[in-house]
Amino acid sequence: MDLDCLGSLIMVKKLFPDHTLVRSRLIHPAAYTLYNLFEDHFGFINPKDLAGHKIENIIIVDTSNSGRIREYLGYIRGSDPAVTIYDHHSSEKCDILDARLVGFPWGANTSGLGGMVMEQGITLKSEEATIALAGIYADTGCLVYENVKPLDLKVAAWLLEMGASLKLVKSSLETIKEDDQIQILNQLLLAARPVTIQGNEVLVSYLELDRQVSGLAAVIEKITDVKNPDAYFAVFSIPRNNTVLVIARSRRSRIDLHEILSPYGGGGHQAAASAKISTRDGQRFYDELLGYLDTSLVPALRAADIMSREVFSVNENQSLLDVSKYMEMVNHTGLPVLDDAGELKGFLTLREIMKGRKNSQMSSPARAYMIRDVVSAPPEVTMREIERLFFRHHIGHLPIVKDGGLAGIVSRSDYLKTKMSRETAEE
Template identity: 30%
Template sequence: MQYYTAIMEIITTHINADFDSLASMVAAKRLYPEAELVFPGSQEKSVREYLSQQFRNIYAFKKAKHIHMDTVRRLIIVDTRQPERLGDLIGCLHNRHLSIHLFDHHPDHAGDLTGEYINIADVGATTTIFCRIFQERNISLTPDEATLMALGIYQDTGNFLHSTTTPEDMQAAAWLLTQGANLDVVTQFSARELNAEQVNSLGSLLKNAVSYYIGSVNVVVSKLVLAEYMDDFAVIVQRLMVMENLDAVFVLISMGERLYLIARSRIPEVNVGIIARAFGGGGHSSAASATIKDMTLFEAEERLIYLLHSHIRPKAVAGEIMSSPVIAVPPEVTIHEASNLMTRYNVTVLPVAEKSGNPESGERPRGLLGTLSRMVTEKAIFHKLGSLPVSEYMTTEIATLPPSGTLADIQKLIIEHRQRLIPVTQGETILGVITRTDLLGLLINDPAHMPVDLLQEDESPSVKRSRNLSGVMTQVLSRQAITLLRDIGESAEKLGVNSYVAGGFVRDLLLHVPNSDIDVVIEGDGIGFAKHYAKQKNASVRTHDKFATATVIFPDDTRVDVATARLEYYEYPAALPTVELSSIKLDLYRRDFTINAMAIHLNPERFGTLVDYFNSQNDLKERRIQVLHNLSFVEDPTRIFRAVRFEARLDFQITRHSEKLIKNAVDMHLIDRFTEPRFFYELKLILSESNPMGSLRRLAAFKLFSYIWPDLKPNLKIDRRFIHLITQANRSISWFNLLYLPEKIESWMVYLLAIYSRSGVKELVAFCQRFDIPARQRKKLVQQKADVERIARDMLKRPFMKPSEIYWLLIDLENEGLLYLMTIARKRHIQQAVSLFVTSLKNVTPLINGHELMEMGYRPGPLFRAMLNHLIEVQLDGQVTTHEQATAFICSTYPHSEERPL
């Protein structure tokens, strides 16, 4: 039974309380005898054991869940000042007239609590502060209290070996001995032997340990995954530090559903408390921990490495290594002029600024707008776009640094975000730029600190971005799919070529979404491999020589698309691609978006290894849709519709820079140059999504409706009527799918018919002709539109129809037509009629068949159909329900004397 206690004063500490926390709470009780001791959350295992053995029935500790928060008027907090570490007791902080008293030894941190009384000291343990107070006030302790307080000091100073230990801590411990502290108990709970399970974990940490040289500091990072929670893991980390004589160690442990960081340091260059607080934890400079939320082990490791670079060597270097003066151009300069300027000054990237400045006079550029690369200018000139201003195709999402930027900041932008040029700014002024060459110049004399992915960026993906996904594949893919991929890799190995699975398959795998569309890329002859593999597996193969692709079709109808690693280039904007053989890197670079530009090795030696040259994982994590180069939409405008579709389907966001490039492509009327079947394919995919409304809104926002449906009058727009129609179509399709009928529907047809519901048949015909829709689908669309709209008008006047009338009215409609009828129905009785037809009437068959009619003496002929249709009609209306009734109905309605010979 839950109970609450009304309490005026509370003494508390941080969650996962240690001995320093416990000792400080007990010490505070001597100063605030009326206050209750309340744990805000759990305690360390050793603390729980101590309480059960040593402090039984001495102090009554309460739990936060038993406290009536509104009644608390004074909150005494020890060993922390961070509100987020108070657990449920954080609710007390909102009480009116609350008095807060604070005792803590941790360094100041943003967001720390303040109070009416504050006692903060730079010592190794909070317990030391209370020892000082007791000595000043001549307060004596019991031996049990002295022993507990000694435990607090010994643990938090690492038996006086942590760098945070002060002379005052040792003096406090000496005074506690005079008060009767029992060192045997202190030894029992502070110097503990490892059990077998802990020894195994220690061995795993040693095996997984990786050294990072950051400046002149060697930092060790290790990680471990355990199925269940293990108590006292900090003891294992401390033992690792002592055994290996480490200056600083950071351990990430995944235990069950939670992820933890435990950190220790014995040198002033590494303040582990700052790192732990960045993860939402706490501690001091030599010992700290955190419970990490909303991150995977991999993400936490990446974040940790970045924080180490940021905080261990925070020396300002940006202002020292930047190149100056800066060559910049204003936004109105043409691409041709910018290209000439790059050639003159031998630079590959130009900043674009509102005021370009004058390098010769020392006037610096101001108002950074973006950057323009030589690659973009050359592509633009090739496409006859050199007369356009640079503002049309500059990259706008550019990160800058102040002169105080650190080496870690520079490496993050140049290596992780692949930004080849970093503007160094102060306010609106561009002071200088940092290039990859500048960074290499800084690091070249210190190769131990050289990131591997910077040195080999053009030859291989970065180490951080090359990880093995075999475990993820096992979790997400079926055994059959994994076997197929391994088999493809082994076949490629025998032929001496490299094989990969690439594109959306890899994207969905990282999102933990199954995807059966396997897109294999071969570094070599893709068609030749497909033919060889198909022959081995008794499968058929379809080739597409123009695009160097093939499809292998297995006997069970499983399909695998095989492509030659290729580089696509475009003869002119919106042209079909011309294909040349290339490597996997160039093949991925031709992809539409970064999230689709990843591959996985399939050859046995590297099976499951991710290939990510473009930091695609980061865009996937940040849920961004981003093109790989600035002329992407110029070369292939259909990518606009793919971007819109992926944004809605994945719940991602098109980046602002990519949005700008889309608007440029629309303003240049590149949509008019579409090869119509390719365009319609993309539109059909959008309309085949579970709910295309979000994508349609985006298309309208990009002003694309007038290109897609130019024949509709008035011009189509997202208004209340349009939203209602699409919503009704979505509901109709969802209703049909939930019936789990064996028939499949082409949902895109239903949405397209809904869009054309306010126009005539001729507008729909014009749309079909414009986009070269196949004849079968064209006929179906036009027929269903005409029939449904005629039937809708008829049913509107007939609110009460017999089942047989509904049947004969709807029997010739396709499923798509039926759902279109439900979409445009103005009255509920029409929707109910369609529902009744689909679920009950559509598949009704006569209780008597043709053979039985012949056995009854009727001769086959046109009358058969009339008799059977009549029988279906009376069955539908409930007049005939059994075989006997059906026989009697036929005999009485169609006597043999009335039968006419053929």
């Protein structure tokens, strides 16, 4: 039972007040504080309290997987209830028999149910709004994940109107609270090592633990936030339990962790996955994993993938007047300047042309006014390096040079277009 599940349950209670909320034995650490604060208020019962009752209707939220509701099944054997499911896991296959499934396409399940409450004009108490908002924030990374839809924001706005406490929401989302977690966070900040694999900037770490520690995923997320790699693979070895744990986070949709970790029996989502392996030799597993990543990571996007190959350029001997007319004709604000051999010699933008015009030097050759220490890069340069070059040198165009000649150009708009597009998903 995580925050989105808890938020969904509170919304279900508003929609179907004659139903009783049943807690799970397993409460996610992030949901624990809010659950404890309001447990009595919402009248949660335990799964075993179901025993001996005839159940007519069951509502399941935030999952359509029978494995995840197994803890309840033993207590409802004597009943033949109607089952309704409200779930936003579109990739999960519903394997609960005879259930009516209401699928939501929203980032948070709570948004779907909260939206229904909102539409019916039901008002909320501030504690109800707080829990629901925490659920939406938790499943949407505070409304910035790619799964976010307009409805998530609409329902979040409405919950704020209903008196949700942002202060409580924020503190329930703070996932690093235990001393153990802080200690491991400190260790990993030093131990995590950046490696470049197929142009991807990947963080890897290996740490031996003397026992299982809870809340490791939250630590990995924190480090991923701070260090901002394309992906992070953290390996924990717990020899005492004969266990190796891999926790991974990806910030690039081309790095699909669910797929990468599935050979190890792991799973999860594209952006967050983990695997548990039975072995005592963690170091050896770690070395193998690094070798496997070398072959399984999809290459990073490079200049060659996004550059314009049809490049307009001018010759260094052309007059500024000619260049300015040409710029207008091809509708560009900057052009590379080449010599007779086709080699890149400089760059001219509207700004240099203006300088020439001010000095009444429009008949001067391009080479007199061009920027000479032009920043260029080879076609293999990655998106990240392109980004660095743009920001470090305050340039709007990056000429791509190969074998001394101009192979293409990456403009700031090429770069932004690629970054914004979800298809290539350089998020």
